[in-house]
Amino acid sequence: MECPVCIETFKHGDFNEISEHFTLMSNDNDSEHISWLNNNISKTKLEKNELSKLFKRFYSCNDIKLWIINKFIEQFRGERPHPFILMMQDYNPRILKGYSFEHYFFLKQWVRSCSSIIASTDIDEIQNYEIENILSEYYGHDNIKPHIELLLEMAESYDIKREDIYNSRPLPKTEMAIKRWQVMSKAKTAVEMMAAMHSLELIANNDLRSYGAKYDYFNLKMLESSDVPDAVKSFLMEGYKADSHHSIDALDIINKYNSDIEGIQDSYLESAFVFSKYLEARIERGEIIEDKQQ
Amino acid sequence: MRLLKTNNNDGCALCNATWGEYYREIDNEKMLFCCNICADIFENMVNEVKKRTGWEKIDYIELHGNYSSGRNCTAFSNGKRFSYYFRTYSDGKIMEFKNID
Numbered sequence: 101m102e103c104p105v106c107i108e109t110f111k112h113g114d115f116n117e118i119s120e121h122f123t124l125m126s127n128d129n130d131s132e133h134i135s136w137l138n139n140n141i142s143k144t145k146l147e148k149n150e151l152s153k154l155f156k157r158f159y160s161c162n163d164i165k166l167w168i169i170n171k172f173i174e175q176f177r178g179e180r181p182h183p184f185i186l187m188m189q190d191y192n193p194r195i196l197k198g199y200s201f202e203h204y205f206f207l208k209q210w211v212r213s214c215s216s217i218i219a220s221t222d223i224d225e226i227q228n229y230e231i232e233n234i235l236s237e238y239y240g241h242d243n244i245k246p247h248i249e250l251l252l253e254m255a256e257s258y259d260i261k262r263e264d265i266y267n268s269r270p271l272p273k274t275e276m277a278i279k280r281w282q283v284m285s286k287a288k289t290a291v292e293m294m295a296a297m298h299s300l301e302l303i304a305n306n307d308l309r310s311y312g313a314k315y316d317y318f319n320l321k322m323l324e325s326s327d328v329p330d331a332v333k334s335f336l337m338e339g340y341k342a343d344s345h346h347s348i349d350a351l352d353i354i355n356k357y358n359s360d361i362e363g364i365q366d367s368y369l370e371s372a373f374v375f376s377k378y379l380e381a382r383i384e385r386g387e388i389i390e391d392k393q394q
Numbered sequence: 395m396r397l398l399k400t401n402n403n404d405g406c407a408l409c410n411a412t413w414g415e416y417y418r419e420i421d422n423e424k425m426l427f428c429c430n431i432c433a434d435i436f437e438n439m440v441n442e443v444k445k446r447t448g449w450e451k452i453d454y455i456e457l458h459g460n461y462s463s464g465r466n467c468t469a470f471s472n473g474k475r476f477s478y479y480f481r482t483y484s485d486g487k488i489m490e491f492k493n494i495d
Contacts, residue, residue, distance in 0.1 A: 126413040126414050126428075127415075129414040129415065129416040129428070129429045129430065130414075130429065131428075131429035131430060131431040134411065134413045134414045134428050135431070135484065138409065138413065138428075139461075143405075143409070143410065143411040143412065144411075144412050145405075145411075145413050180460060180461075180462035180463065181462055182462065183461070183464075183481060183489065186462065186463070376484070377484065380483050380484060383483075383489060384483065384487075384489075387489070
């Protein structure tokens with residue numbers, strides 16, 4: 101079992117140890133651990149035994165697919181969605197410009213992560229799934245442009261040159277997330293890494309409302325608006341279609357081959373923790389671009 | 395001397411969490427926060443309110459909201475009030491700050 105914030109490891113299933121760790125970190129006023137406790141366990145300080153019970157409840161899982169979906173919705177698309185999701189409920193060119201830059205670096209890491217999964221398994225179903233994923237994200241297939249090309253075309257529709265993106269650096273939050281995924285790629289099993297990466301595609305899953313999500317990935321009216329460039333519509337629509345089956349198909353594979361639920365939970369939580377920061381970087385980049393234009 | 399208070403009485407002056415015990419003096423009041431990030435956010439917010447209103451002191455701030463939705467607030471000083479909305483990144487930087495009429 102690992103701390104989702106700092107990756108300190110504990111004995112398998114030892115909720116007392118992880119509770120003690122979070123208590124110690126909160127006594128040191130560590131903002132990341134306190135924020136994680138506030139958002140996932142309780143805003144009220146608890147004695148070790150009480151906290152241990154809540155951690156046990158948090159990790160309690162009969163179906164890893166549903167556990168991941170529920171945790172994801174809670175953090176990103178539930179009653180208290182991620183600020184990026186809230187901002188995508190209106191057409192906001194600033195946010196989409198920021199998205200264009202930061203997501204380019206995300207996608208470059210994405211194919212590295214998928215490749216590491218292919219390299220670490222003999223299971224055909226997993227390898228085939230990852231190859232198809234890389235094709236749709238990075239190479240294109242059946243006359244459908246790859247996601248990365250649609251991203252760059254979206255940027256161009258806002259007069260951002262491809263070279264400006266190629267020559268930029270990811271913001272620190274994106275860079276930190278990429279580093280975390282690179283470390284995970286080397287340490288995790290194929291199934292754990294699938295949980296880490298493909299769960300994130302739930303962000304755009306258009307069927308998530310049937311699982312309790314309160315918000316769509318973006319305001320669907322954008323697809324009909326004459327104010328929105330066609331390249332933006334194509335980018336959003338393709339992701340929306342592809343990520344729906346990518347995320348659910350991956351969760352079904354994870355369910356089928358899972359041999360260590362706790363390892364999968366740890367991987368998902370680690371990845372979701374940095375993904376939240378990465379989504380902030382999309383907003384922050386938009387702000388930087390807007391400030392430069394003023 | 396008037397001291398700055400908020401409606402969060404259980405714990406952290408910004409988020410009301412009772413984890414952590416981090417103190418910072420803001421407007422002559424030794425205030426309790428759960429961590430340095432909440433203290434930074436609160437201090438930046440107080441400075442922004444003073445800049446926008448010209449007030450030298452704030453008596454009380456009513457805060458409603460969270461990281462996700464941002465916070466709707468009303469600050470009070472000497473019988474005057476100022477309503478505003480603000481949202482921050484997780485590292486405490488201000489993402490958005492606007493006056494509410």
